Amino acid sequence: MNLLTSIQEQRAEVAVVGLGYVGLPLACRAAGAGLSVTGLDVDGTLIDLINSGQSPIEDVSSQELSEQIQSGRLTATTDPEVLNNADVIVICVPTPLKDELPDMSFIEAASKDVSRHLKAGQLVILESTTYPGTTEEFVLSILETSGLKAGEDFHLGFSPERIDPGNERFGLENVPKIIGGIDEKSTEMMEAFYSTFIDKVVKVSSPRAAEMAKLLENTYRHVNIALVNEIAILCHDLGIDVWEVIEAASTKPFGFQAFYPGPGWGGHCIPVDPAYLSWRVRQLGETARFVELAREINKKMPTYVVQRIGEALNNQGRSLKASKVLVLGITYKADVGDLRESSAIQILEKLAKSGADVGYHDPFVESVDLKGGRLSSVELNEETLSDYDIVMVHTNHSSYDWDFIAAHSPLVLDTRNALHGLQGNIVKL
Numbered sequence: 001m002n003l004l005t006s007i008q009e010q011r012a013e014v015a016v017v018g019l020g021y022v023g024l025p026l027a028c029r030a031a032g033a034g035l036s037v038t039g040l041d042v043d044g045t046l047i048d049l050i051n052s053g054q055s056p057i058e059d060v061s062s063q064e065l066s067e068q069i070q071s072g073r074l075t076a077t078t079d080p081e082v083l084n085n086a087d088v089i090v091i092c093v094p095t096p097l098k099d100e101l102p103d104m105s106f107i108e109a110a111s112k113d114v115s116r117h118l119k120a121g122q123l124v125i126l127e128s129t130t131y132p133g134t135t136e137e138f139v140l141s142i143l144e145t146s147g148l149k150a151g152e153d154f155h156l157g158f159s160p161e162r163i164d165p166g167n168e169r170f171g172l173e174n175v176p177k178i179i180g181g182i183d184e185k186s187t188e189m190m191e192a193f194y195s196t197f198i199d200k201v202v203k204v205s206s207p208r209a210a211e212m213a214k215l216l217e218n219t220y221r222h223v224n225i226a227l228v229n230e231i232a233i234l235c236h237d238l239g240i241d242v243w244e245v246i247e248a249a250s251t252k253p254f255g256f257q258a259f260y261p262g263p264g265w266g267g268h269c270i271p272v273d274p275a276y277l278s279w280r281v282r283q284l285g286e287t288a289r290f291v292e293l294a295r296e297i298n299k300k301m302p303t304y305v306v307q308r309i310g311e312a313l314n315n316q317g318r319s320l321k322a323s324k325v326l327v328l329g330i331t332y333k334a335d336v337g338d339l340r341e342s343s344a345i346q347i348l349e350k351l352a353k354s355g356a357d358v359g360y361h362d363p364f365v366e367s368v369d370l371k372g373g374r375l376s377s378v379e380l381n382e383e384t385l386s387d388y389d390i391v392m393v394h395t396n397h398s399s400y401d402w403d404f405i406a407a408h409s410p411l412v413l414d415t416r417n418a419l420h421g422l423q424g425n426i427v428k429l
């Protein structure tokens with residue numbers, strides 16, 4: 001049976017390489033659609049957890065995971081030999097930065113594993129966010145070390161993952177999936193595969209275009225976040241409430257999309273992905289100027305926030321040194337437990353370096369390792385709040401009772417406008 005027919009008849013065997021925030025939801029949804037899926041990860045502890053039906057991420061419930069594991073349609077392993085039996089292989093490994101440069105080691109290692117087990121007729125898809133050209137240059141050349149030829153012996157393409165962890169409205173199924181194969185046949189296979197569990201598939205002419213589309217989306221956010229962060233700083237200097245300004249500007253029914261300032265960016269995407277683009281552009285002898293300027297501004301926010309905490313304390317006749325500062329929420333975004341690139345880490349470390357006595361509360365993070373040692377989440381009660389000289393709102397988790405926080409904190413620096421309209425000693429970003 002050819003690959004297209006076995007995908008269409010849902011008999012295709014799928015292997016998902018990397019079972020993190022991207023790979024695990026994909027593996028579960030594909031299994032839920034009736035495909036037979038094997039997840040492959042280098043992390044043995046994670047594999048044991050997944051096979052026991054316990055989901056390590058918020059976007060996949062343990063119930064959904066257990067159902068798929070029990071049905072036998074989803075299994076997880078650390079053994080790359082499973083790639084031998086796969087018809088479709090999807091690579092979802094990390095693409096972080098190392099010394100501010102793309103770290104391609106995970107894609108390289110995963111591609112080498114795939115290459116060692118590559119069989120004629122397989123479809124290989126890269127989903128990791130990366131620079132344009134990765135699939136057709138970097139991955140393709142590693143896969144061809146198998147002796148098989150891309151396009152002739154196996155199919156290859158790129159499809160960016162666009163999930164937004166914690167978003168209850170838009171998930172894998174109802175966000176259109178961009179696909180770009182190295183040739184028409186590859187794109188056709190990808191369309192058949194994703195259509196089995198995703199509502200809408202959007203074809204582009206090449207993997208490069210698909211890679212670039214993802215970078216455009218993230219760079220768009222990166223640049224607009226920087227713009228609004230800069231506007232927030234200017235508004236503060238001008239004595240204007242930036243939140244009021246954004247609310248007013250948002251009443252324009254066209255031509256304006258609201259972005260909100262914050263204490264800094266975080267997560268695996270926005271602080272990281274645009275750097276993949278600037279790196280690629282630098283190889284051409286050019287500079288991605290917007291990207292780099294936005295990076296400069298966004299990177300400055302944690303320092304700015306520490307300055308603002310100092311300023312707020314100063315206005316109360318206190319100094320940062322020897323004051324007690326409570327950071328509320330330390331994950332990079334609300335209602336997820338993800339600490340990657342979270343600006344809260346830098347803020348806590350900068351505060352401690354300035355001599356402040358720091359603490360934090362986060363329902364998703366029991367403890368965190370900082371340069372100065374390990375810190376554990378404190379309980380959030382009246383006693384704790386009144387014990388701190390200032391509370392800085394970093395992440396607006398939906399479980400927080402803002403009335404309670406406003407009522408019992410001696411002073412708050414609210415970087416999220418979470419306490420809008422509440423009574424208390426509140427300073428806004």
Ligand SMILES: NC(=O)c1ccc[n+]([C@@H]2O[C@H](COP(=O)([O-])OP(=O)(O)OC[C@H]3O[C@@H](n4cnc5c(N)ncnc54)[C@H](O)[C@@H]3O)[C@@H](O)[C@H]2O)c1
Binds near residue numbers: 017040046129
């Ligand atoms: N997290 C997001 O919201 C998001 C959204 C869109 C795109 N992305 C992109 O998707 C990719 C994956 O991100 P993530 O958030 O899922 O990462 P993650 O760190 O949550 O998961 C990656 C997994 O890959 C495993 N892994 C690493 N090397 C491996 C190898 N050689 N073989 C098998 N497994 C390996 C790791 O152990 C880990 O479990 C990245 O390129 C990221 O930029 C992430």
